[in-house]
Amino acid sequence: MLKAYKYRIYPTSEQRLYLAKTFGCSRFIYNKMLADKIEYYKETGEMLKNTPAQYKKGI
DSSP states (O other): OOOOOOOOOOOOHHHHHHHHHHHHHHHHHHHHHHHHHHHHHHHHSSOOOOOHHHHHHHO
């Protein structure tokens, strides 16, 4: 049997700003990684094995 839980949060203004920044950074890194993988595959025909931590070092 599968169970699911739903949670609702009510962040303060400061927390909302922090969440927006965090999700924005995560989205940026994900899109950058995806673009790099696609470009690398087109050039070499192999998959690029990169991690978010590798991008964190470059920022």
